[in-house]
Amino acid sequence: MNVWIDALIVLVVLTNLKLLGSSRLVPCIRILALQGVVLGLLPLVAGVEPITVRMVIVAAVSIGLKGAVLPWLLMRALRGADVRREIEPLVSYGMSLLIGMAALPGALWIGSRLPLPDPRVSSLLVPTALFTMMVGMFLIVSRKKALTQVLGYLAIENGVYAIGMALAQEQPLLVEMGILLDVFAAVFVMGITLFRISREFDNIDTDEMALLKD
Amino acid sequence: MILALILGPAAAGALAFVLRADWLRRGLLVAAAMAHAGMTGYAWVHRPAPALGGWLELDATGLLFLSITSLLFLAAAFYGVSYLAHESHGVRKDFEENLFFSNAPEQVFTGCLLLFLATMTLVTASQHFGLLWVAVEATTLASSPLIYFHRHHRSLEATWKYLLICSVGIALALLGNFLLAVAAGQAGRHVPIVAADLVRHATQMNVPWLKAAFLFFLVGYGTKMGLAPLHTWLPDAHSEAPSAVSALLSGALLNCAFLGILRIQQVLAAAGQGVFGQELLLVFGLASMAVAAVFLVSQADYKRMLAYSSVEHMGILAAGIGIGGTASFGAMLHAVNHSIAKAMLFFVAGNILAAYKTKATGEVRGVLGVLPVSGVLWLAGFLAITGSPPFGLFLSELTIIRAAVEQGHVATAVAFVALLAVIFVGMAGVVISMAQGTPPETTVRPRRETVLSVGPAIVLGLLVLGMGLYVPPAVREAVQKAAATTGLGDNSSYGHGRHGDAETRGRGEAATTIAGAAVPHTTTTTTTARAEARTSNMATAIMWSRAGGRKHGYERRDHGTQATAAEGF
Numbered sequence: 001m002n003v004w005i006d007a008l009i010v011l012v013v014l015t016n017l018k019l020l021g022s023s024r025l026v027p028c029i030r031i032l033a034l035q036g037v038v039l040g041l042l043p044l045v046a047g048v049e050p051i052t053v054r055m056v057i058v059a060a061v062s063i064g065l066k067g068a069v070l071p072w073l074l075m076r077a078l079r080g081a082d083v084r085r086e087i088e089p090l091v092s093y094g095m096s097l098l099i100g101m102a103a104l105p106g107a108l109w110i111g112s113r114l115p116l117p118d119p120r121v122s123s124l125l126v127p128t129a130l131f132t133m134m135v136g137m138f139l140i141v142s143r144k145k146a147l148t149q150v151l152g153y154l155a156i157e158n159g160v161y162a163i164g165m166a167l168a169q170e171q172p173l174l175v176e177m178g179i180l181l182d183v184f185a186a187v188f189v190m191g192i193t194l195f196r197i198s199r200e201f202d203n204i205d206t207d208e209m210a211l212l213k214d
Numbered sequence: 215m216i217l218a219l220i221l222g223p224a225a226a227g228a229l230a231f232v233l234r235a236d237w238l239r240r241g242l243l244v245a246a247a248m249a250h251a252g253m254t255g256y257a258w259v260h261r262p263a264p265a266l267g268g269w270l271e272l273d274a275t276g277l278l279f280l281s282i283t284s285l286l287f288l289a290a291a292f293y294g295v296s297y298l299a300h301e302s303h304g305v306r307k308d309f310e311e312n313l314f315f316s317n318a319p320e321q322v323f324t325g326c327l328l329l330f331l332a333t334m335t336l337v338t339a340s341q342h343f344g345l346l347w348v349a350v351e352a353t354t355l356a357s358s359p360l361i362y363f364h365r366h367h368r369s370l371e372a373t374w375k376y377l378l379i380c381s382v383g384i385a386l387a388l389l390g391n392f393l394l395a396v397a398a399g400q401a402g403r404h405v406p407i408v409a410a411d412l413v414r415h416a417t418q419m420n421v422p423w424l425k426a427a428f429l430f431f432l433v434g435y436g437t438k439m440g441l442a443p444l445h446t447w448l449p450d451a452h453s454e455a456p457s458a459v460s461a462l463l464s465g466a467l468l469n470c471a472f473l474g475i476l477r478i479q480q481v482l483a484a485a486g487q488g489v490f491g492q493e494l495l496l497v498f499g500l501a502s503m504a505v506a507a508v509f510l511v512s513q514a515d516y517k518r519m520l521a522y523s524s525v526e527h528m529g530i531l532a533a534g535i536g537i538g539g540t541a542s543f544g545a546m547l548h549a550v551n552h553s554i555a556k557a558m559l560f561f562v563a564g565n566i567l568a569a570y571k572t573k574a575t576g577e578v579r580g581v582l583g584v585l586p587v588s589g590v591l592w593l594a595g596f597l598a599i600t601g602s603p604p605f606g607l608f609l610s611e612l613t614i615i616r617a618a619v620e621q622g623h624v625a626t627a628v629a630f631v632a633l634l635a636v637i638f639v640g641m642a643g644v645v646i647s648m649a650q651g652t653p654p655e656t657t658v659r660p661r662r663e664t665v666l667s668v669g670p671a672i673v674l675g676l677l678v679l680g681m682g683l684y685v686p687p688a689v690r691e692a693v694q695k696a697a698a699t700t701g702l703g704d705n706s707s708y709g710h711g712r713h714g715d716a717e718t719r720g721r722g723e724a725a726t727t728i729a730g731a732a733v734p735h736t737t738t739t740t741t742t743a744r745a746e747a748r749t750s751n752m753a754t755a756i757m758w759s760r761a762g763g764r765k766h767g768y769e770r771r772d773h774g775t776q777a778t779a780a781e782g783f
Contacts, residue, residue, distance in 0.1 A: 117396050117399055117400070137382075140378070140382065146374065149378055150378075153378065153381055153382055153385070156382060156385050157385055157388075160385055160386075160388050160389045160392070163389060163392055164388075164389075164391075164392040164395075167392050167393070167395070167396045168391075168392040168395035168396055168399070171344055171395070172342075172344065172406070174266075174345070175342065175344030175345060175348065178344070178345065178348035179344070179347070179348060179388065181348075182348055182351040182352060182355070185352070185355045186351065186354075186355060186377075186381050189355050189358055189359070189377065190377055190378075190381075193358070193362070193370070193373055193374055193377060196362070196365070196370055197370060197374065200366075200367045200370055201367060206374070209367070209370070209371035209374060209375075210371075211367070211368050211371060212368060212371055212372060212375075212449075212450040212453070212454070214449070214509055214513075214518070
């Protein structure tokens, strides 16, 4: 069983590296959807606790949201904006990958120093979650397209979700649903704003939005 | 009734999206605001029962912040009706760059405004940290369409920054939630992360995890609260939003984020680690005041000036809690005063903007002549917000400064006063030159000041003046209770470990007396005695913990919390 979990965790790491190295936006959205699905599946295959109806509901809603609804919203925003690629990022793709490769051991080191409250959880999960958060933050600061920044936000959210899975005992159902609802609403509002940005500026480059400053 | 407070505005908001008649929708906005204010007022007389198994409960802090929110929303609703009536429909010219733009549909504006009220009410009533997080994120989402009311690219830029920075910040607060759950998990498998339960079990919580959780909460909610250096979204959002919305963002929303920090500080204090949080809050608070002072001097945009003033006042709140003791009381009182004064100023700024069609301070002259009532209010509001007597902010700032001096934070007090002085001078130059002088003939198109456009600002101005002359006993009691939950332990014993017990007791007494002196109608003897005992006990516990060192970490935590718990937190 453990092999499967570790395989899924490695898959999450690979999706992060792909996010760092890809310039095309549509595959990035797909890869993020895959990441969301894998993270949604993890609690079910982890086998730490017996599967309950509650777990299945949370997993199903989470997978449905991150695997289907959010990618659909983002694809729609992308079609409205009529862009396909991230051109001229602030940090080049090769460099991004190198930074990612450097961040991975860092995340492993921090993760190894955190005592896990539940020893049955795979020790790779927390480092992977931290790595996902780092990649998300990096995407937000190093890319120009507003859409890539939304992807970065979602990667951070995925990382936080994975840490919650590794560390915290079960959250109440109402809170889990509230969190997922908020993520949905956030991407929905960001999607609308993206559409507006593309109409207003004829593109979705955030470096053109530099009028407001002191 | 708590549910009615939350669901009422939410239902009204949903209805506003579909109502087509303008007068009906505006009537609904005012009616919902009045109903909400009425229910909040009733909650002071008869405290509503907890709902959802204790997840929703209005404690003293929650009720205080809810009342601020409700009051400001009522004022903003009246102001908003006059604002909407004067905003022309259809495409019009942007006065800054001569480009064409239109406004968002009024349905969306009114609907989001009411949803914003519902989510802020949920923040003030949430006792469960998870629910609190959901509510705070929901306030971001409900308010971002409000910032993008004028559909041009400057407001779009502000909205995007607001959405992204606050969402990422709040995602970090979610991580804080999980860390808090781990810390609580050590106390027992089934301790829910509800504030009251955590305070009760605080002794058994794991301290390193709890501290880590606090850090993430501080960064997450601190972003939303506008603590420097996490404040970058704030001036843009406040200056681009319509003035009624700016007033709500500054006076109500920032307080809601502050409440999130207060709740975790409450748990930290109960676990005997209050000083850890207080030190951080003090640093962030003073940093915010310093950053605000830098940008306030010679600020060229008067709405941005008010926004930076909000950064300053959030800094004062954080610093007040950081100093602790009676300064916590001052900070809570300051939260009330700042909200009222800042909302008033934003309403007046909206009137000035409507008449002059510019936000540049250099192009606005002679407000006193063009808009007589708004001009007087603008000057009065400036005096109030900079803490001049006899306004309420003078009283609360004085309480904080005196507490800092009494507790031996002389350097902090000096820095605090110096920054206030710089800000006073910086704002005075801008405000006075706007109020006086001869108005530029070409740009000014005087508009009659109506009851709805200046009325809310007048009422708020009288309120903040009243708060300086007489703090009603009910408000004082609520403020005291709210301050007590954040850990009355004064921060002074930290770093001055040499103080003896007797001295600490004496200092506690002095601090309490100051609170009595600063506020009209001194507290009763029993309260004084109890507060004194609490202060000295906390201080002793903290000192003891300092002496205990790392080796006895576990014991010291127990000791500290027992002393605190004994005082009936």
